[in-house]
Amino acid sequence: MEGVDHLAFERNKAQFDVDAMKIVWAGSSHALEVSDRMSRLVASDPAFRKDNRAMLGRKELFKNTLRKAAYALKRIIELRLSEEEASMLRSFVDEPAFTDLHWGMFVPAIKGQGTEEQLKKWLPLAQKMQIIGCYAQTELGHGSNVQGLETTVTFDPKTDEFVIHSPTLTSSKWWPGGLGKISTHAVVYGRLITDGQDHGVHGFIVQLRSLDDHLPLPGITVGDIGMKFGNGAYNTMDNGVLRFDHVRIPRDQMLMRVSRVTREGKYVQSNVPRQLVYGTMVYVRQTIVSDASTALSRAVCIATRYSAVRRQFGATGGNPESQVIDYKTQQARLFPLLASAYAFRFVGEWLKWLYTDVMTRLQANDFSTLPEAHACTAGLKSLTTSATSDGIEECRKLCGGHGYLCSSGLPELFAVYVPTCTYEGDNIVLLLQVARHLMKTISQLGSGKKPVGTVAYMGRVEQLMESRSDVQKAEDWLNPSAVLGAFEARAARKSVACAKNLSKFSNPEEGFLELSNDLVEAARAHCQLIVVSKFIDKLQQDIPGKGVKQLLEVLCSIYALFHLHKHLGDFLSTGCITSKQGSLANDQLRSLYSQVRPNAIGLVDAFNYTDHYLSSILGRYDGNVYPKLYEEAWKDPLNDSVIPDGFQEYIRPMLKQQLRNARL
Ligand SMILES: CCCCC/C=C\C/C=C\C/C=C\C/C=C\C/C=C\C=C\C(=O)SCCNC(=O)CCNC(=O)[C@H](O)C(C)(C)COP(=O)(O)OP(=O)(O)OC[C@H]1O[C@@H](n2cnc3c(N)ncnc32)[C@H](O)[C@@H]1OP(=O)(O)O
Numbered sequence: 073m074e075g076v077d078h079l080a081f082e083r084n085k086a087q088f089d090v091d092a093m094k095i096v097w098a099g100s101s102h103a104l105e106v107s108d109r110m111s112r113l114v115a116s117d118p119a120f121r122k123d124n125r126a127m128l129g130r131k132e133l134f135k136n137t138l139r140k141a142a143y144a145l146k147r148i149i150e151l152r153l154s155e156e157e158a159s160m161l162r163s164f165v166d167e168p169a170f171t172d173l174h175w176g177m178f179v180p181a182i183k184g185q186g187t188e189e190q191l192k193k194w195l196p197l198a199q200k201m202q203i204i205g206c207y208a209q210t211e212l213g214h215g216s217n218v219q220g221l222e223t224t225v226t227f228d229p230k231t232d233e234f235v236i237h238s239p240t241l242t243s244s245k246w247w248p249g250g251l252g253k254i255s256t257h258a259v260v261y262g263r264l265i266t267d268g269q270d271h272g273v274h275g276f277i278v279q280l281r282s283l284d285d286h287l288p289l290p291g292i293t294v295g296d297i298g299m300k301f302g303n304g305a306y307n308t309m310d311n312g313v314l315r316f317d318h319v320r321i322p323r324d325q326m327l328m329r330v331s332r333v334t335r336e337g338k339y340v341q342s343n344v345p346r347q348l349v350y351g352t353m354v355y356v357r358q359t360i361v362s363d364a365s366t367a368l369s370r371a372v373c374i375a376t377r378y379s380a381v382r383r384q385f386g387a388t389g390g391n392p393e394s395q396v397i398d399y400k401t402q403q404a405r406l407f408p409l410l411a412s413a414y415a416f417r418f419v420g421e422w423l424k425w426l427y428t429d430v431m432t433r434l435q436a437n438d439f440s441t442l443p444e445a446h447a448c449t450a451g452l453k454s455l456t457t458s459a460t461s462d463g464i465e466e467c468r469k470l471c472g473g474h475g476y477l478c479s480s481g482l483p484e485l486f487a488v489y490v491p492t493c494t495y496e497g498d499n500i501v502l503l504l505q506v507a508r509h510l511m512k513t514i515s516q517l518g519s520g521k522k523p524v525g526t527v528a529y530m531g532r533v534e535q536l537m538e539s540r541s542d543v544q545k546a547e548d549w550l551n552p553s554a555v556l557g558a559f560e561a562r563a564a565r566k567s568v569a570c571a572k573n574l575s576k577f578s579n580p581e582e583g584f585l586e587l588s589n590d591l592v593e594a595a596r597a598h599c600q601l602i603v604v605s606k607f608i609d610k611l612q613q614d615i616p617g618k619g620v621k622q623l624l625e626v627l628c629s630i631y632a633l634f635h636l637h638k639h640l641g642d643f644l645s646t647g648c649i650t651s652k653q654g655s656l657a658n659d660q661l662r663s664l665y666s667q668v669r670p671n672a673i674g675l676v677d678a679f680n681y682t683d684h685y686l687s688s689i690l691g692r693y694d695g696n697v698y699p700k701l702y703e704e705a706w707k708d709p710l711n712d713s714v715i716p717d718g719f720q721e722y723i724r725p726m727l728k729q730q731l732r733n734a735r736l
């Protein structure tokens with residue numbers, strides 16, 4: 073029935089102030105107001121339609137993305153939107169595009185690695201989109217191993233230029249988004265060579281295409297790398313290949329904040345650490361953590377609403393069948409994902425704060441917190457994107473057969489999302505970076521260096537090696553200190569065990585390779601501790617609204633106890649808790665799921681997503697699923713004609729032949 077809210081009876085069950093929760097989710101009343109206005113602006117404009125993406129061929133799909141990107145910029149200018157509003161509008165357009173890389177990596181790379189002069193020259197051009205840029209780091213032969221990049225950038229003192237060259241096939245730039253067909257410029261990473269000496273990888277601004285006719289400049293070969301996973305999905309992006317044949321650029325196009333080359337060809341390092349060349353990745357990894365909560369909450373919103381609509385089995389005495397959301401197994405799969413979406417939101421908020429703090433310190437030449445920022449962004453990017461990718465797929469299964477339809481919105485969300493486990497650093501490679509940070513922290517404990525930030529708990533390592541959980545009954549697990557104690561002890565013990573095993577190797581690098589699986593597990597335990605502790609910290613804030621804080625406490629306990637249950641082997645084998653305490657945690661989880669149940673629809677309504685943004689029939693706000701699914705099926709191009717193309721050509725003769733054979 074059109075206009076009827078089929079989920080109204082569920083909405084009436086909510087025991088908390090959903091509008092107040094919307095503010096908590098958005099971050100502030102101001103952020104909620106802006107995101108609400110921008111999402112409605114996009115949803116109400118037919119130019120931003122996206123329900124036909126899975127049906128379009130690559131060329132049409134791509135052209136459509138270009139149209140939307142140009143139209144979005146036109147609207148941003150016409151409506152005089154602020155930077156914040158413009159960025160929200162682009163995110164609600166919800167289609168991977170070259171603009172993501174322009175705004176998300178090209179501009180930040182210049183901002184982070186350019187000198188004042190370079191900022192003055194390049195930023196206005198980029199900000200007004202008079203040039204379009206991408207981030208060209210990865211090559212066919214090397215992505216994770218950045219130091220292994222092969223592109224050479226050789227200084228020619230005669231002409232005061234750099235000569236960029238791709239000496240091998242494997243040195244071809246491969247993957248950069250926006251590069252394939254659209255970017256006019258790129259920040260290119262290559263090995264800097266002056267006077268025959270290799271100074272390692274540095275960034276350079278390189279013009280790729282003419283601003284007049286968009287043709288590649290001399291010496292440049294550039295194109296798209298081809299179709300990627302899923303229909304529609306990330307194929308709106310022109311990930312590209314790029315080769316240089318002795319291309320010349322002026323010396324002042326080397327990004328020179330970290331180091332520079334003088335007119336005489338002398339290589340000079342500034343007082344800024346070399347690692348700042350990797351700074352753009354730190355920035356993007358931080359944004360990816362917030363985006364994880366957005367992607368996971370979308371999937372959870374769809375699965376929760378549909379689980380309340382869908383009924384199977386259990387009809388008794390003329391009553392309807394049971395809503396699948398009432399099955400305990402459905403709750404035990406769905407509610408931890410709901411809790412994770414909120415957990416990632418808050419850890420994302422904190423990470424943004426950490427990043428801003430590091431940037432402020434860098435301005436004042438304080439580089440002390442850079443390793444912490446690198447470890448946190450790398451680890452949390454890895455943890456949240458892996459959990460979100462798995463979570464989206466779990467939500468598809470939670471929706472049964474209909475979840476597999478493109479109109480559920482889940483297949484496209486999954487296909488667009490899964491590469492986050494790979495781009496901006498493969499998730500295992502990033503956890504190994506965290507492990508290095510942990511091992512370094514432990515090795516410095518003896519020297520009296522006090523660990524700070526997220527590794528501060530290592531300062532209490534002796535106590536954590538001995539501690540025993542004092543949980544005696546299920547409700548004791550609601551106590552944040554009981555949860556923190558167990559997570560800290562587990563993380564510390566796993567790291568210490570790795571450090572002890574590492575010390576048995578005469579060659580530490582060999583030991584690191586041999587023990588890498590254990591190191592990855594230790595890093596994961598550390599990152600889960602960060603998520604749990606930042607959720608607990610969030611609950612120390614003043615959170616207004618009837619029942620809001622109480623429900624967040626429930627979600628925080630679910631996040632922690634679900635992971636304690638999932639990794640029970642860890643907690644038991646490290647001796648942090650007993651098996652009795654483990655089973656009490658499980659008892660408490662069941663009770664927490666029951667507390668979420670009446671509030672489930674309210675908790676996903678608090679994400680404040682429009683139907684346009686969700687792009688899912690199963691996740692419709694009004695729950696009117698079946699008529700709309702039925703209606704949608706008839707829109708498929710296969711149903712344009714009763715008899716499909718190909719039937720007369722292939723199947724009719726085959727049928728006839730088979731009939732003739734049968735008669736013989
Ligand atoms: C239809 C539905 C739509 C739905 C949409 C939904 C969701 C969309 C979701 C998200 C979108 C969000 C954003 C999108 C934007 C962009 C994404 C698209 C494009 C992606 C782009 C890319 O992938 S760019 C390429 C990224 N590449 C990598 O990440 C490479 C990974 N490798 C590395 O980072 C490094 O090489 C390394 C760290 C693994 C190893 O480096 P190496 O130099 O060999 O290191 P060492 O181990 O020797 O370390 C040296 C010291 O440096 C320290 N260090 C390393 N990295 C950093 C760093 N980044 N910052 C600071 N310090 C660093 C390291 O710790 C060592 O220090 P010590 O010597 O002190 O120990």
Ligand SMILES: Cc1cc2nc3c(=O)[nH]c(=O)nc-3n(C[C@H](O)[C@H](O)[C@H](O)COP(=O)(O)OP(=O)(O)OC[C@H]3O[C@@H](n4cnc5c(N)ncnc54)[C@H](O)[C@@H]3O)c2cc1C
Nearest residue numbers: 207208209210214215216247248249491494495496497500
């Ligand atoms: C959709 C998409 C968009 C992208 N956009 C861009 C872009 O805009 N710009 C850009 O420059 N790049 C981009 N990339 C490239 C991306 O950053 C790299 O693919 C990524 O960093 C992974 O590197 P790789 O491909 O070399 O993987 P590999 O390192 O080859 O990984 C292969 C396997 O080896 C394992 N492995 C590798 N090293 C180790 C190790 N030391 N220890 C243990 N295991 C290891 C990995 O875990 C993985 O299982 C994009 C990639 C994708 C998929």
